[in-house]
Amino acid sequence: MKVSKDVLLFAILILSFVMIAPTLKVNALKLPIGIKWVLAKQKAHKTAKRIPKSLKVKGNSHRIDLNKFKDKNGQTPKTESNGTFKYGKWIIVKLITRHLAYNGHRKKWLLRYKSIKKAYLDKHGAIVGQ
Numbered sequence: 001m002k003v004s005k006d007v008l009l010f011a012i013l014i015l016s017f018v019m020i021a022p023t024l025k026v027n028a029l030k031l032p033i034g035i036k037w038v039l040a041k042q043k044a045h046k047t048a049k050r051i052p053k054s055l056k057v058k059g060n061s062h063r064i065d066l067n068k069f070k071d072k073n074g075q076t077p078k079t080e081s082n083g084t085f086k087y088g089k090w091i092i093v094k095l096i097t098r099h100l101a102y103n104g105h106r107k108k109w110l111l112r113y114k115s116i117k118k119a120y121l122d123k124h125g126a127i128v129g130q
Contacts (some may be wrong), residue, residue, distance in 0.1 A: 016061050040102040040129060047119045051111070057121040057125070064111065064125040066092070077109060077125075092121070101128030114120060 004052045057063045066077040067091050069085035077085050077092055085092040091112045098106040105122035107129060112118060120129035 037102045043130050044102060044119075044128050046125040051119060051127065057108055062127050064092075064119075064127065066109075066121075066125040088130065095120070103128055 009056075015079065018093075043087050045062065051064070055064050055068065057065045069077055069087045069090070071083045075083070075085075078108075082094050084094075091114075093110045093112065094111050095107055098108065101107050101120065101122055103122065103123070103126065105126070105128065107120040108115060108123045109121040110119075110121075111121055116128075119127045122128050
């Protein structure tokens with residue numbers, strides 16, 4: 001099988017960029033979409049490691065248990081679509097923008113510790129960003 005020089009050079013360029021990009025502070029707007037999503041997934045997994053296990057679903061290290069959070073009426077984010085929900089010093093707030101996350105779902109909730117933003121969650125409680 002014969003491969004042209006252009007295809008080979010392009011493959012080497014993409015491969016080297018994928019290997020080097022996570023170590024660089026790169027402007028995300030200049031990256032191709034596939035690489036943006038890979039970097040977003042890596043960032044979400046790093047963020048998930050920083051969240052305490054007491055907030056997570058048992059057996060899943062990347063999903064927050066939304067049933068633990070309650071509003072002033074006792075509703076949870078699973079049953080209610082608006083409002084502020086608390087669990088100790090942790091707070092979940094509804095997002096208005098609803099940007100698309102790396103997993104194809106919309107960012108629906110913002111997880112905060114006191115007033116510090118910690119993670120973005122989708123409608124199922126999966127951590128999809130920082």
